[in-house]
Amino acid sequence: MPEISVSKLVLRLLNIGIITLAILMTGLGVRRYRVAQLTNRSQLPAYFKAGARFPVNGLDWTMSFQTLVIVLEQSCAICSENAPFYRLIEQNRADRSRTRLVVLLGGDPDKATAYLENLQLSFDQVKLVSLRDLKPYGLVGIPTAVLVNDEGIVTNMWSGSLTELQQSEVLRALQIRVESTALKTLPSSTPPLESIDETGIQRLKEAGETVTVVDLRDRGEYSASHLAGAKNIPIDELAVRAVNELQISDMIVLFAGETPGKAYTAAAQMLSNSGFKRLRVLKTSKP
């Protein structure tokens, strides 16, 4: 065993001491920096905006690298339209420790489970909220998808009906790769409605069925011409009026004019969310 002189031993011990001290000081410095950062974060404004603190408490951001929070409302037709895209995310995300899916759901708490089941959506966490309480925090559109990092800071946000380009952007942000055709071939959120013509309605009535034709056009168009006996509920009033003015047991036949656009899908989704299952579309362009 080589001999070590006392001075060398002292020098070596001194070096070890200096290195230990340096490690300790670095550790303390890093810790102080982290504390300062955390303090700053808690002082960030709570808002629906990139760079702000997510304004809803009770969500654990540390469970995954990032969380996609989707804000939905039970009577919102666009929420239902986006449902197939949310399902695509759910089915293609790599693992839950990377991306958690959370929904903030507004509307009747008693119907929340049925609503999500109806849209075949499953999330890691569902939190029932009053959307009115979120509006002061800058929530301007529903649905809204908010990407939040593991420190609770909003990193990105998308509102309303998503274009294919926006859907691609969401998938990129979540690092989800799907077939190039996947977005083009997303299924409709509601199955196509069967159609029925006036003769068919008459036949059902003769068989003892109660049939209500609901004209979804605005009052001006309805006044100009409408099918005899049709009830006018403009589509923007349907969510409120249907549950009070239509009977769930009746056959509901929808009419939205010659250029219905997405009116039938939206109306069917709204009615279906309220428990109306017997729905048809009137097969005629001129009532």
Add this chain to the structure above:
Amino acid sequence: MVRLEYDGNGKVVSVDVLEAPDSEIGGAIADAVRNWTFKPSSIRGEPVNIRGKLTFYCLIDSKGIGRVQNPKQFR
């Protein structure tokens, strides 16, 4: 059914009766709504006007006394 608009202070600036069982009921509801004050709305701190529709359900009992109920109560 009325369509109304309120300003950034929550003051009702216009009321249109879109549908009513008769003109008296429609007029009474419009008069009542004109006296309402809404909680002011703002987007990113800027006061904004809000337009929307309100549905009222009018119930008239056997004594001829009318009551107005909101949709949730009506149901």
